[in-house]
Structure formats: structure tokens, C-alpha cells
Amino acid sequence: MSMIHVSTTVNGDEVDFVCDPRETLLDVLRDRLALTGAKEGCGTGDCGACSVMVDDRLVCSCLMLGAEAEGKSIATVEGLAKGEDLHPLQEKFIEHAALQCGICTPGILVATKALLDKNPDPTETEVRYWLAGNLCRCTGYDKIIRAVMDTAADLRKAS
Amino acid sequence: MSVSRPLPHDAARLHVTGQARYVDDIPSPAGTLHLAFGLSEITHGRITHLDLDPVRQAPGVKCVLVADDLPAANDVSPSAHDEPLLSTGSVHYVGQPIFLVVAASHQQARRAARMAVIDYAEEPAILTIDEALAADSRFENGPVEWATGDADQAIRDADHQLSRSLTMGGQEHFYLEGQAALAWPQEGGDMLVNTSTQHPTEIQHKVAEALGVPMHAVRVETRRMGGGFGGKESQGNALAVACAVAARATGRPCKMRYDRDDDMVITGKRHDFRIDYTVGYDEDGRIRGVFFEQFARCGWAMDLSLPVADRAMLHSDNAYHIENMRITSHRLKTNTQSATAYRGFGGPQGMLGIERVLDDVAFALGRDPLDVRRRNFYPSASAGSVPATTHYGMPVEDFVLDDICDRLAASSDYAARRQAVRDWNAANPILKKGIALTPVKFGISFTLTHLNQAGALVHVYQDGSIHLNHGGTEMGQGLFQKVAQVAAARFGVDLSMIKITATDTAKVPNTSATAASSGSDLNGMAVRIACDTIRDRLASFLAERHQAEAADVIFRDGQVHVGAESYPFATVINEAYMARISLSATGYYKTPKITWDRIRGRGRPFFYFAYGASVSEVVIDTLTGENRILRTDILHDAGASLNPALDIGQVEGAYVQGAGWLTMEELVWDDAGRLRTHAPSTYKIPACSDRPDDFRVTLYEMENREDTIYRSKAVGEPPFMHGISVLMALSDAVAACGSGGLYPDLDAPATPEQLLTAIERQRAAS
Ligand code: FES
Ligand code: FES
Numbered sequence: 001m002s003m004i005h006v007s008t009t010v011n012g013d014e015v016d017f018v019c020d021p022r023e024t025l026l027d028v029l030r031d032r033l034a035l036t037g038a039k040e041g042c043g044t045g046d047c048g049a050c051s052v053m054v055d056d057r058l059v060c061s062c063l064m065l066g067a068e069a070e071g072k073s074i075a076t077v078e079g080l081a082k083g084e085d086l087h088p089l090q091e092k093f094i095e096h097a098a099l100q101c102g103i104c105t106p107g108i109l110v111a112t113k114a115l116l117d118k119n120p121d122p123t124e125t126e127v128r129y130w131l132a133g134n135l136c137r138c139t140g141y142d143k144i145i146r147a148v149m150d151t152a153a154d155l156r157k158a159s
Numbered sequence: 160m161s162v163s164r165p166l167p168h169d170a171a172r173l174h175v176t177g178q179a180r181y182v183d184d185i186p187s188p189a190g191t192l193h194l195a196f197g198l199s200e201i202t203h204g205r206i207t208h209l210d211l212d213p214v215r216q217a218p219g220v221k222c223v224l225v226a227d228d229l230p231a232a233n234d235v236s237p238s239a240h241d242e243p244l245l246s247t248g249s250v251h252y253v254g255q256p257i258f259l260v261v262a263a264s265h266q267q268a269r270r271a272a273r274m275a276v277i278d279y280a281e282e283p284a285i286l287t288i289d290e291a292l293a294a295d296s297r298f299e300n301g302p303v304e305w306a307t308g309d310a311d312q313a314i315r316d317a318d319h320q321l322s323r324s325l326t327m328g329g330q331e332h333f334y335l336e337g338q339a340a341l342a343w344p345q346e347g348g349d350m351l352v353n354t355s356t357q358h359p360t361e362i363q364h365k366v367a368e369a370l371g372v373p374m375h376a377v378r379v380e381t382r383r384m385g386g387g388f389g390g391k392e393s394q395g396n397a398l399a400v401a402c403a404v405a406a407r408a409t410g411r412p413c414k415m416r417y418d419r420d421d422d423m424v425i426t427g428k429r430h431d432f433r434i435d436y437t438v439g440y441d442e443d444g445r446i447r448g449v450f451f452e453q454f455a456r457c458g459w460a461m462d463l464s465l466p467v468a469d470r471a472m473l474h475s476d477n478a479y480h481i482e483n484m485r486i487t488s489h490r491l492k493t494n495t496q497s498a499t500a501y502r503g504f505g506g507p508q509g510m511l512g513i514e515r516v517l518d519d520v521a522f523a524l525g526r527d528p529l530d531v532r533r534r535n536f537y538p539s540a541s542a543g544s545v546p547a548t549t550h551y552g553m554p555v556e557d558f559v560l561d562d563i564c565d566r567l568a569a570s571s572d573y574a575a576r577r578q579a580v581r582d583w584n585a586a587n588p589i590l591k592k593g594i595a596l597t598p599v600k601f602g603i604s605f606t607l608t609h610l611n612q613a614g615a616l617v618h619v620y621q622d623g624s625i626h627l628n629h630g631g632t633e634m635g636q637g638l639f640q641k642v643a644q645v646a647a648a649r650f651g652v653d654l655s656m657i658k659i660t661a662t663d664t665a666k667v668p669n670t671s672a673t674a675a676s677s678g679s680d681l682n683g684m685a686v687r688i689a690c691d692t693i694r695d696r697l698a699s700f701l702a703e704r705h706q707a708e709a710a711d712v713i714f715r716d717g718q719v720h721v722g723a724e725s726y727p728f729a730t731v732i733n734e735a736y737m738a739r740i741s742l743s744a745t746g747y748y749k750t751p752k753i754t755w756d757r758i759r760g761r762g763r764p765f766f767y768f769a770y771g772a773s774v775s776e777v778v779i780d781t782l783t784g785e786n787r788i789l790r791t792d793i794l795h796d797a798g799a800s801l802n803p804a805l806d807i808g809q810v811e812g813a814y815v816q817g818a819g820w821l822t823m824e825e826l827v828w829d830d831a832g833r834l835r836t837h838a839p840s841t842y843k844i845p846a847c848s849d850r851p852d853d854f855r856v857t858l859y860e861m862e863n864r865e866d867t868i869y870r871s872k873a874v875g876e877p878p879f880m881h882g883i884s885v886l887m888a889l890s891d892a893v894a895a896c897g898s899g900g901l902y903p904d905l906d907a908p909a910t911p912e913q914l915l916t917a918i919e920r921q922r923a924a925s
Binding site for chain 1: 172635
């Protein structure tokens with residue numbers, strides 16, 4: 001099958017790649033761009049481990065083709081920190097021990113940031129239902145919620 | 160000191176930045192090939208014709224291997240040599256690997272694996288417990304039976320008797336990282352394997368057998384897993400062996416990861432059970448005798464089913480001193496995935512059996528289940544008292560559930576809330592509430608006594624930095640951090656001086672699986688011993704140099720104190736190096752006190768017990784069966800916790816996973832033996848929206864009376880069984896739909912459908 005050339009932006013950098021038209025954005029990120037922060041937990045849009053932002057929309061990168069990234073702007077977990085400076089969400093996830101094996105964490109961080117960007121003052125229920133598409137098998141979610149609520153409160157204070 | 164501090168996971172910064180490398184994230188060396196299995200499409204039969212030409216001709220395929228192509232052993236079983244990597248002509252379940260495709264990419268391998276043309280001569284399949292019993296299809300020659308006292312007589316002599324049956328489903332591990340392995344061929348035929356496993360030594364062993372080389376020619380390295388839960392104790396063998404034989408055949412690095420559907424279809428899960436019980440009890444709620452008949456569906460191969468079924472028998476008492484007990488355990492062989500280790504390892508199934516009995520008895524007597532439970536507790540540990548013994552002859556010397564239940568009942572306001580639930584139910588016809596408090600007593604140690612050993616390797620480099628290695632594996636539970644805290648405490652240095660390194664069979668040999676909750680007990684001790692060996696050498700060296708006693712040399716706050724003087728740790732290390740003191744040591748630990756005769760079912764299989772209790776309050780919608788956990792309170796015994804943040808995380812995660820097992824995680828096989836719930840679209844694990852609205856977890860801070868690492872207790876598995884309080888609370892809520900005459904008799908998982916049926920039974924009876 002002939003390969004497709006794609007020009008896109010990933011975490012603010014202009015990126016060009018070629019891919020098989022059947023390849024998912026997740027496979028492109030992981031195998032071609034060496035950005036392995038997004039994980040494959042199911043490949044069917046049910047677990048959220050592959051969450052990324054595409055033009056300010058939260059998507060499961062396992063459900064989108066790499067070729068569809070043409071002209072779009074992609075943000076992944078790798079772009080969350082600024083150099084050595086962690087994003088407040090990342091700090092709070094560490095502080096609240098909101099992770100165990102950590103493999104769901106990148107997807108949850110990306111999804112949470114998407115929520116806080118559009119709703120800086122979510123209720124706990126809103127957070128719980130927003131994150132219902134991000135499975136975590138280890139933590140039981142409580143510390144995740146605590147970390148999110150705490151970050152939101154801090155960010156509101158800072159703004 | 161670094162122990163007992165609530166420090167975050169050692170890799171937390173790597174996790175939140177996406178830098179933590181799981182097997183599939185390791186940059187593949189150039190030329191890496193990718194593998195996929197071709198799977199059996201039928202439940203049981205013989206392969207009469209296998210046409211692999213379409214597979215070979217598919218795009219990207221380098222080669223296809225069948226059983227005859229394998230260089231040596233064709234076995235990935237952890238025990239009985241009954242599990243071929245690739246079928247030798249017969250197939251025993253839908254999903255059994257028949258051939259191995261080696262291709263240029265993961266997708267190409269998977270697509271090609273579907274293209275084989277296979278003809279089978281089908282044979283009758285055994286899928287259910289009843290079918291297996293009818294065909295006498297089982298492991299071991301017959302059922303295993305243990306008894307204490309005279310259960311039959313005691314049941315007859317009691318005021319009341321009742322008999323019932325409970326079925327409980329299995330459980331998919333759903334580790335978020337699927338199984339994965341990567342094999343790199345080395346010079347001279349050696350093989351390096353990176354794999355997501357709880358048991359690197361077993362991978363080394365199976366790969367060596369498969370390649371026909373000594374174990375010294377195989378090195379296995381595991382840095383971390385994206386969850387394990389028992390599902391990576393033996394189920395990773397197939398991938399690692401496949402990668403190794405393909406790497407040998409092609410001379411290229413080979414990588415394999417299961418797609419989620421393949422993972423769920425191929426690998427084993429928690430054993431589903433049916434437990435039949437007959438109990439004799441007195442008017443006051445005291446149980447006189449119980450007879451359990453446990454039926455475990457083990458699947459097609461033995462795997463770890465025997466010790467799993469044993470542990471179910473061992474936990475048939477839970478917290479209760481029952482002097483007359485008889486247990487018969489049937490280990491049934493069926494044409495399904497080979498059921499395997501899963502957090503609790505049979506313990507949850509056995510414990511649910513007795514908890515159901517207590518609940519049933521309380522209902523029959525119209526008493527608060529907590530009263531009936533407490534009436535049957537083992538006597539509390541107290542100085543001078545003679546401990547009661549379990550049904551397998553082990554004295555219960557550390558029983559603390561009276562105190563735990565007192566405290567939990569008070570902190571959760573159990574009695575008042577139970578009344579409030581009653582009041583709510585009297586006033587509300589549609590939404591019904593239920594509440595339950597259940598205890599946990601869980602035995603800690605591998606029941607195979609020889610597995611209770613561990614090794615460690617510690618190096619101190621010239622600059623004072625420390626390299627730490629041990630046989631335990633990291634699956635998210637925070638083992639590496641806890642053990643590093645131990646090492647930092649022994650040397651009195653900051654945690655940043657310790658480098659945690661990947662589990663590696665070349666550094667510490669002959670390790671046991673990280674399982675049975677034993678990770679920090681065993682490896683923490685082995686590391687302590689290794690550190691102390693080096694520390695003692697340093698102390699003697701300093702004592703001699705400064706005319707002091709070695710016993711007076713203290714390691715604290717990054718300094719080494721000798722009498723009135725103190726020196727920076729790094730300076731001491733450098734001087735010791737110059738004085739030619741060895742700065743590297745191994746540590747070895749074996750658990751004391753344990754003896755076990757599994758045939759007779761007698762002995763002391765456990766070093767100690769871990770305890771805890773939980774209260775769950777639920778609400779059900781009687782029109783739809785939908786339900787929610789409103790509030791959960793847990794008080795859990797982690798001994799003197801090595802790290803309260805990590806331990807509370809274990810308790811929370813285990814509870815939610817346990818509640819998932821008993822309420823929403825339903826495995827469905829169709830009549831043809833195909834697993835129909837093989838993806839998260841059809842198999843539902845708890846999501847963020849399912850966790851309790853109000854979730855309060857506290858550790859019961861009390862030193863372990865046994866001499867464990869800093870008097871801590873194991874915490875991986877025991878809290879899983881707090882999920883039982885959810886099922887009991889749901890049962891309480893269902894009972895509120897009737898007039899009190901009919902026991903709800905819920906099976907697990909209590910899905911909305913199940914609840915609705917049970918509610919209808921109540922309404923019909925009242
Ligand atoms: S991998 Fe994309 S949602 Fe699970
Ligand atoms: S921390 Fe393991 S899946 Fe969330």
C-alpha cells in the first residue's frame with residue numbers, strides 16, 4: 001500500500017512523517033515519532049490510555065488515522081511539562097500518589113487538562129463523569145479525583 | 160528515617176511525564192520482527208488439515224512456525240508440562256495458539272494470523288462445572304478433602320440447619336498494559352529477554368528449556384509492568400518463549416504483544432467457583448459445623464490451579480473459629496482458558512463462601528449480620544491466652560478483628576447508619592439501600608514452602624551512591640520504593656543516593672514470583688541483610704581506625720558517627736575503598752516458622768495473618784437493578800506501614816477491584832465455548848464514576864507481632880476481599896424489597912440484571 005505524507009504540529013513543533021493510510025495516530029506517535037507516552041490499552045476507544053488533544057479536542061488516538069492529522073495540531077503528555085518544570089497537574093498527581101503502575105496516567109493527565117481548560121471549577125461529579133472514559137485498574141480512582149480537585153483549586157487561586 | 164514515610168512511587172515523575180518505559184516502549188533495535196499467534200477457532204478437537212500458505216504469502220511475513228519447527232521443549236506451563244506453546248495436533252479451547260507468525264510489523268503479523276485455513280475433527284467439549292463433574296474431568300485423581308472435628312455430627316446436633324449454593328464468576332485481570340515481550344539474540348546463542356512478568360526466573364527457565372540451553376544462557380530483565388494482579392505470573396511465558404524461538408530462528412530481535420482481544424481470549428483468568436454449603440447453627444447465631452463443597456473451573460491446563468484451590472480451602476474459615484468443618488475441593492478440567500493466579504489466589508473465593516454462610520445464618524435468625532459474625536470470631540490475641548487453631552491446625556496468635564471492628568463500627572457510625580437505612584427503606588418504595596460490615600483475615604506466605612525465599616544484591620560505589628537490586632518485580636504496587644526506603648534507612652542516607660534497578664536474573668538468581676503479597680516481606684528482608692553486611696564491614700573498619708566499638712558506629716542523616724566524631728557517608732565509603740574493603744554484598748532471606756503438608760491439609764502454611772474490615776453502603780434502583788456505592792469505610796492492618804501513601808493506595812485499588820469482581824465484571828462464554836466478553840466494550844471494570852461517592856480508608860497502625868521488615872505487613876492481596884462488603888450490602892438492599900422471609904441468594908457478579916431478578920423474587924414472595 002502506498003504511503004502517505006503528513007505535515008502536522010506535535011506539541012508545538014512542526015512534524016512531517018510518512019505512514020500507511022491504515023495506521024492509527026497512536027501507532028504513528030509511538031512507532032514513527034518515538035512519543036510513547038500515549039499507550040494502547042484496548043485499541044477500540046474504551047480505555048482512554050491513548051488520549052491526546054487534536055486541535056483542542058480530546059480524542060482517543062487509537063480511533064483516529066495518522067493521515068487525518070494533516071494540518072492539525074496535536075498535543076500529547078510529552079508536551080505537558082515545560083522542560084524540567086512540571087505542569088501543576090503532574091505535580092499534584094505525584095503529591096497525591098494518584099498513580100500506581102502509571103500506565104493510565106498519561107491519558108488521564110491529558111483528559112484532565114482538557115477538562116480544566118474549559119471548566120476551571122468542576123464539581124467532583126463532573127470530574128468523575130468526565131474521566132469515566134479513562135480506565136485505571138490499579139488505584140480505585142480516589143487519589144486521582146483528589147489530585148484533580150486540588151489542582152483545579154490551585155489554578156483558580158493562581159489566576 | 161526513610162521507612163514509614165508516605166513517599167510517592169519511585170517512578171512517579173517518569174509516569175506523569177510519559178517517560179516511564181514499559182516493554183512496548185523500549186526502542187526496538189533495527190530489524191526487529193513482530194509476532195502473532197494463530198488461534199484455535201474451536202473448543203475441542205483435532206486439527207485434520209492446516210494450510211499455512213496464505214499466511215506465508217501475506218504481506219510482510221518472514222516465516223511461520225508450528226510445533227515441529229521448535230528447537231527443543233514445546234511447553235509454557237508453570238507446573239505440569241501440560242501446556243504446549245503451539246498445538247501438537249489437538250486443541251482444547253477457543254484461543255489456543257496453533258502457529259506463530261513472524262512479520263515485519265505488529266499489524267502485518269496479526270492480519271496474517273487470520274489467514275490460515277484449518278480443518279478440525281471436533282470432539283465434545285466440557286464447558287461447565289456440571290459437565291465436568293458428569294465426565295469426571297478433573298485434575299488430581301479425585302477431590303481433595305480436609306476435615307477438622309466432626310462436621311456432619313455437629314451440623315445434625317445444632318438447633319438449625321440450612322443448605323444452599325453460591326456461584327461466583329471469574330475475573331479478567333485487565334492489567335492496562337497487555338502482555339508483552341522482546342527477545343534480543345546475543346553472541347554465542349545467548350538470549351536477552353525484556354518482558355512484562357511477575358516471574359522473571361520462570362521466564363528464564365521456560366526460555367532455556369525451549370531453546371535447549373542452560374539457564375545461564377538466558378537473561379531476563381523486567382523494569383516495570385503496567386499492572387499484573389497475578390495475570391503476569393505464568394501467562395507471559397508464551398510470549399517470551401515465542402519471541403526467543405523466533406529470535407533464534409531468524410537471528411533478529413523479536414517482539415510480541417497481545418492486542419487486548421487476543422489477551423483476553425488467550426490468557427487465563429480468576430477461577431470461577433460454585434460453593435455448596437450446609438451449616439448447622441444455634442439459636443444464638445453460633446456456628447456448630449459447616450460442610451463446604453467447592454467446585455473450581457480450572458480450564459484446560461493445570462497452571463497454578465492446585466495451589467489456588469488449596470488457598471480457597473485455607474480461607475474457608477475467614478475470621479471464624481469453627482470447630483467442625485469439612486471441605487471437599489473439586490479441581491475441574493474444562494475446555495476454556497486455563498484459569499490462573501489472580502490477586503488473592505483462591506482466597507477470595509473461599510472467603511466469600513463462609514461470608515455468605517454467616518450472612519445466610521444472620522438472615523434466617525433475623526439478627527444483625529455483624530452480631531452473628533462477631534459471635535463466631537476467633538478469640539482475640541491476649542497475653543497468656545491459648546490461641547484457637549484453624550481448621551488446618553494453625554494457631555491464630557495475632558487475632559485483632561475485635562478491635563478493628565469496634566473501631567470501624569464507631570468511626571463509620573455503623574449502628575446509626577444501619578437504622579437510617581432501615582428508615583429510608585420503610586419510606587422509599589423505589590430506591591432501596593443496604594449496608595454491610597465484613598471482616599478479612601488473610602494468610603501471608605506462599606503455600607509452597609520453598610517459594611518463601613528471596614535474594615538481593617547491593618553495591619556501594621566509590622562516591623557513596625548505592626545500586627539496589629532484588630528479585631521482586633514492580634507492577635505499580637510500589638515495591639521498589641518500599642525496598643529502597645529500607646536500604647536508605649540501613650545506610651542512613653537520603654533516598655536520592657539509592658538507584659533502583661530493573662529485576663534481572665543475572666543479578667539475583669532463582670527468585671520466586673512477586674506474588675502472594677510477599678514482595679516487600681521477602682525482598683525487604685533480603686535487602687536489609689545485604690545492606691547490613693556492608694554496613695558491618697564499614698563499622699569494623701571505622702572502629703579499628705578510630706579505636707571504637709563497631710557497635711557504636713551509627714549511620715544517620717548522611718553521616719557516619721563514630722563516638723563524638725562524624726564523617727560524611729561518601730567520605731567513609733571512599734576511605735573504605737582505599738583500604739580495600741568490599742563494598743558489594745548479596746542478601747538472602749527465607750521466611751521462618753512455616754511448615755505445610757498440603758495432602759493432609761495440616762500445618763502452619765502462613766507466617767502471619769493480615770486483617771481488616773470494611774463497611775459499604777449501597778443504593779439500588781428497584782426498577783432497573785442499577786446500583787451505586789454511596790459510602791465505604793475501611794480499616795486495614797498493614798502492620799507498621801513501610802509507606803502509608805503506597806499502602807492506602809493498595810487498599811483503595813484492591814477494594815474497587817474486589818467490588819468489580821462481585822458486581823459488574825461478568826465473563827460470558829457462549830455455548831460454543833467462545834468468550835464473548837473479550838474487550839472493555841463488553842467486559843466492564845469499575846470506572847471513575849463507579850467508585851464510592853464517599854471513600855474513607857485508614858490504616859490500623861499496629862506492629863506485626865512477627866519479625867518482618869520493620870514490623871510491616873503484606874498489603875497486596877488482603878484488601879481485595881473488602882469488596883465482599885459490597886455484595887453483602889447489595890443483598891441487604893434486595894432483602895428490603897421483600898417481607899423478610901426469603902433470603903436474597905445473590906450470585907456473583909451481582910449485575911443489574913441479577914439484582915432485578917432477585918428483586919422480582921422478593922416481590923413475588925411477599
Ligand atoms: S487504546 Fe485508545 S481508548 Fe484504549
Ligand atoms: S495506575 Fe495502573 S492502570 Fe492506573
